[in-house]
Structure formats: C-alpha cells, structure tokens
Amino acid sequence: MVTPTLRVEIALLALLPRNHEKNRCMDVLPPDRCLPFLITIDGESSNYINASYKQPSAFIVTQHPLPNTVKDFWRLALDYHCTSIVMLNDVDPAQLCPQYWPENGVHRHGPIQVEFVSADLEEDIISRIFRIYNAARPQDGYRMVQQFQFLGWPMYRDTPVSKRSFLKLIRQVDKWQEEYDGGEGRTVVHCLNGGGRSGTFCAISIVCEMLCHQHSVDVFHAVKTLRNNKPNMVDLLVSVRTSTSTSDSGLSTSTEDFTAADGAGKELLSSLFNDKKL
Structure with missing residues (x-):
C-alpha cells in the first residue's frame, strides 16, 4: 500500500485537547x-x-x-x-x-x-x-x-x-x-x-538530488518514503515510479510504470520529468 492510513493511535499527541486549536x-x-x-x-x-x-x-x-x-x-x-x-x-x-x-x-x-x-x-x-x-x-x-x-x-x-x-x-x-x-x-x-503542495516540493527536491548524484531516479520510492512519515504528503499521487537519466542533450525520461496514478501529483511530477527543455 503506497498511502498508509493515519490511525488515531499514531497521532495521539496531535489529538490531545490542549493541541486541537493548533x-x-x-x-x-x-x-x-x-x-x-x-x-x-x-x-x-x-x-x-x-x-x-x-x-x-x-x-x-x-x-x-x-x-x-x-x-x-x-x-x-x-x-x-x-x-x-x-x-x-x-x-x-x-x-x-x-x-x-x-x-x-x-x-x-x-x-x-x-x-x-x-x-x-x-x-x-x-x-x-x-x-x-x-x-x-x-x-x-x-x-x-x-x-x-x-x-x-x-x-x-x-x-x-x-x-x-x-x-x-x-x-x-x-x-x-x-x-x-x-x-x-x-x-x-x-x-x-x-500536505499535498509541501509533499510535492519535497518529492521533486529529492528526485532532483537523485538525478544529480545517481543519474537515475525512482519517484515512487521518494513519494512512498515521504508518505510513510506523513500520509497526506503529495495527496493526489497514488503510485508513480519513474526512471530518469541525463544525457548531453538534456533531460530525458523513461517512464516505466504509472499504476493507478491520477490527479495533481501525477500531472506535475510526470510533466516535470518529460520536459527535455529543462
């Protein structure tokens, strides 16, 4: 499961009455x-x-x-x-x-x-x-x-x-x-x-760092890692895995698998890594 459910028992401090207004x-x-x-x-x-x-x-x-x-x-x-x-x-x-x-x-x-x-x-x-x-x-x-x-x-x-x-x-x-x-x-x-926008920024930052140091990326893994820490991160992206490589002519992308992906997260991440002019 890519998006873990936030169970009440793992957010007990946030649910304390004194913290509700925060x-x-x-x-x-x-x-x-x-x-x-x-x-x-x-x-x-x-x-x-x-x-x-x-x-x-x-x-x-x-x-x-x-x-x-x-x-x-x-x-x-x-x-x-x-x-x-x-x-x-x-x-x-x-x-x-x-x-x-x-x-x-x-x-x-x-x-x-x-x-x-x-x-x-x-x-x-x-x-x-x-x-x-x-x-x-x-x-x-x-x-x-x-x-x-x-x-x-x-x-x-x-x-x-x-x-x-x-x-x-x-x-x-x-x-x-x-x-x-x-x-x-x-x-x-x-x-x-x-939630969503913040998670998208973090995910793309992580992917860009992977690209610079490893010359290949796994968007699925980056998003899953973020969501394990906070389930609402990149809230409209269900499952994305992208393999990206660089070449002298610019950024090229091979998308291996988009499974059950929909919404803003998929649109933004996929469009970013399929623009060879970047």
Missing part, C-alpha cells in the same frame, strides 16, 4: 514518531506544533501558521537550525493564514525576535532574509533565514503555472542552503495544511 485540519495530523518537539521555552506554552520531521531529513513540513501558532512557527525554525522557509500558499486572513513575518523592523513572538534584513522579487519568487534569535538567550547568537514565497501556484490550480519556475525555486533554495550553511541547515516547507 491544528488547521484534523485530517492532516503528524504522527507522534515524526513530531519535532519545540525546545525554546515560552511560558507555559506546549512543545507541540503541527509539523512532521524525521532525521536525517533536510525538510520539516508544516501548515501555514495559524494566528495563535505564529510564535511556535518561529520557535520551530530556531530550535531546528532552519536556514530556509518555503511558502507555497497565499496569505489569506479569511482562511486564518496571516502574514507571519515583518516587512521592516523587528517583530517579537514570545522570546523569538524576527528582524527584517532584505527582500527581492524575481519572476515568481519573493525572497526575504531575516535575522532570528532568542532574546532570552542572547549568548546563543542569531541565525539568518531566507524565506522563499512562491507566487506561481494559485490556489485554484492543482499544479504550478510554470514547471520551469518551480524547478528554479528548488535550485534557489539549494543554492542558499549550500552558500549560507554548507548544506547543513534544514528547510521548513509549508502550504495551507502541510
């Missing part, structure tokens, strides 16, 4: 075994956040912060040494998706201070750099975090407008990670509910 969707919950517990102390606040992470993964997947979890979001970024944030949805107060970052100056979220440094717009990507630190522990220093807000995936579309722009987003994140922290920092990836 979950955007009660059907998109992180399993207990993949929870990144918050470390920074913030009064009597709990150490729970609706996020999924399993070592040695480079990604922490979460939902867009709710108004009452913005400070937890920044605690997560600081506690887990994150140097990148990938945003795949829109700011929308009607859906309780607030702007969680400052456009200038400093915002304080509990003990975490978030200071705006710079911003840049390039095609479908707004990149913003922030300096974050724990005001209660100044001796720990600060961390530079770059947020990549992807504008090329409107809410009404199942897939991004441009696959070229989506791959550019992945390359920009990889470049920042390598230049700033030698590839050691983690990336927080979020969409509205921390």
Whole structure:
C-alpha cells in the first residue's frame, strides 16, 4: 500500500485537547514518531506544533501558521537550525493564514525576535532574509533565514503555472542552503495544511538530488518514503515510479510504470520529468 492510513493511535499527541486549536485540519495530523518537539521555552506554552520531521531529513513540513501558532512557527525554525522557509500558499486572513513575518523592523513572538534584513522579487519568487534569535538567550547568537514565497501556484490550480519556475525555486533554495550553511541547515516547507503542495516540493527536491548524484531516479520510492512519515504528503499521487537519466542533450525520461496514478501529483511530477527543455 503506497498511502498508509493515519490511525488515531499514531497521532495521539496531535489529538490531545490542549493541541486541537493548533491544528488547521484534523485530517492532516503528524504522527507522534515524526513530531519535532519545540525546545525554546515560552511560558507555559506546549512543545507541540503541527509539523512532521524525521532525521536525517533536510525538510520539516508544516501548515501555514495559524494566528495563535505564529510564535511556535518561529520557535520551530530556531530550535531546528532552519536556514530556509518555503511558502507555497497565499496569505489569506479569511482562511486564518496571516502574514507571519515583518516587512521592516523587528517583530517579537514570545522570546523569538524576527528582524527584517532584505527582500527581492524575481519572476515568481519573493525572497526575504531575516535575522532570528532568542532574546532570552542572547549568548546563543542569531541565525539568518531566507524565506522563499512562491507566487506561481494559485490556489485554484492543482499544479504550478510554470514547471520551469518551480524547478528554479528548488535550485534557489539549494543554492542558499549550500552558500549560507554548507548544506547543513534544514528547510521548513509549508502550504495551507502541510500536505499535498509541501509533499510535492519535497518529492521533486529529492528526485532532483537523485538525478544529480545517481543519474537515475525512482519517484515512487521518494513519494512512498515521504508518505510513510506523513500520509497526506503529495495527496493526489497514488503510485508513480519513474526512471530518469541525463544525457548531453538534456533531460530525458523513461517512464516505466504509472499504476493507478491520477490527479495533481501525477500531472506535475510526470510533466516535470518529460520536459527535455529543462
């Protein structure tokens, strides 16, 4: 079975009454075994956040912060040494998706201070750099975090407008990670509910890394691994296995098996790896 069912008994912490208000969707919950517990102390606040992470993964997947979890979001970024944030949805107060970052100056979220440094717009990507630190522990220093807000995936579309722009987003994140922290920092990836779009980004990032280092990829395995950690990842892709090879003329793909695959996940992944112009 490619998509494991999230049983109640494996998400007990997310279902505790005190954590209900921290979950955007009660059907998109992180399993207990993949929870990144918050470390920074913030009064009597709990150490729970609706996020999924399993070592040695480079990604922490979460939902867009709710108004009452913005400070937890920044605690997560600081506690887990994150140097990148990938945003795949829109700011929308009607859906309780607030702007969680400052456009200038400093915002304080509990003990975490978030200071705006710079911003840049390039095609479908707004990149913003922030300096974050724990005001209660100044001796720990600060961390530079770059947020990549992807504008090329409107809410009404199942897939991004441009696959070229989506791959550019992945390359920009990889470049920042390598230049700033030698590839050691983690990336927080979020969409509205921390499910389909976030999973698609992670899956394609993993596949691109396989392609660079191994010259062949297995999309089926990449997606299955993600879904074992969180069942809703790449939520419309049922089963995809793709073998990809590179040549001097560009990217060529041999699709061995698409079994029972349908929806946005299949469309995006298959189209990305069948475009020889990339």
